[in-house]
């Protein structure tokens with residue numbers, strides 16, 4: 142096991158390149174199951190979630206190659222192998238295997254998904270959608286059993302705006318008979334990306350990116366090539382990091398339209414932000430103003446950037462209230478920030494950050510993926526050395542993070558943990 146060490150307090154500058162979107166990748170890869178011939182996805186990030194999904198496709202008989210971020214999947218020999226445990230538990234997005242396998246084979250057995258612990262994360266809306274399409278769904282000993290004689294299009298209203306349920310229902314509906322309408326659908330860019338791949342495979346989908354998606358089922362889907370969109374959460378992480386410790390950072394390979402809420406909040410704080418077609422420049426502001434932030438579904442401020450943003454607010458003057466309306470328990474990074482000298486109080490779904498404070502290096506633990514990103518930014522802001530453990534979370538979602546930050550001049554490196562440190566992690 143390794144830990145990350147960061148010598149903080151130094152300004153960073155230069156260009157940092159964003160990889161392909163994790164939350165698209167984890168849906169695009171299962172979507173390949175729906176085709177009858179090879180699909181190639183270009184530009185995948187080098188993260189453990191992608192490698193885990195590759196292994197899962199191979200477990201069900203897929204022939205998969207992955208080289209320099211390009212994955213080719215031949216799904217022709219796949220079978221609906223039950224996956225009640227094992228690697229499905231490693232990531233939340235394994236739930237997309239349900240929609241994709243149900244769509245292609247009309248049956249699937251998938252263990253309840255893993256992923257970050259952010260409070261309750263039910264999948265009732267996914268199941269509501271599968272049932273509306275005609276599937277019988279049962280939960281037996283921690284695995285979801287899905288079976289349908291035939292999938293038939295249906296009108297499905299989502300009671301909660303859910304990225305996962307919207308994509309999962311799309312995956313099952315593209316090979317159902319007749320028309321499916323998803324109302325109150327999520328509008329995240331990753332949904333458009335998945336719909337684009339499915340359309341290139343021959344699916345008939347209209348309205349992805351709006352809150353009503355219409356799908357006319359087809360009998361067969363064929364192979365194609367698809368290039369993934371840039372990761373707006375990784376881009377946002379770098380923008381926040383640049384606002385915290387940069388003296389001029391260009392974030393490259395980004396769709397500025399996806400970043401509007403983040404750009405607006407940074408500008409409100411006094412951070413100079415310039416955009417062009419596919420880059421965002423973050424300039425240096427000597428003083429930052431505190432701003433309140435409330436996370437919302439897209440195009441609102443993303444919950445996935447709440448934790449990094451909370452870290453940045455430690456540099457700002459005044460008191461800021463950060464409210465997470467999506468997840469009730471996404472504040473596990475706060476205790477760690479406090480160890481680094483932050484003055485933050487958690488009240489219900491809000492964190493109240495009082496700044497400015499000079500963070501101090503400390504030994505901290507990433508409890509989930511974005512908490513990890515928040516602590517790396519804190520380490521870069523802090524005086525002295527910060528040690529971050531829990532790297533398995535960061536490795537699930539950030540590709541080549543150490544090399545990318547070194548490219549901006551950061552002093553950051555991975556080190557093997559001692560046996561004593563690993564024992565301490567268990568307690």
Ligand code: EPU
Nearest residue numbers: 164234261262263264265266267301303304305445467510
């Ligand atoms: N919800 C329900 N019932 C459902 C589904 C969701 O009540 O059936 C609730 C959730 O508990 C949550 C809210 O609805 O409070 C939104 O959940 P959503 O389904 O949109 O989230 P998700 O699809 O499970 C994806 C991302 C998350 C990101 C959220 C919100 C993937 C694999 N994960 O999760 O990403 O936070 O959308 O934007 O796409 C991350 O990248 O760190 C991450 C956690």
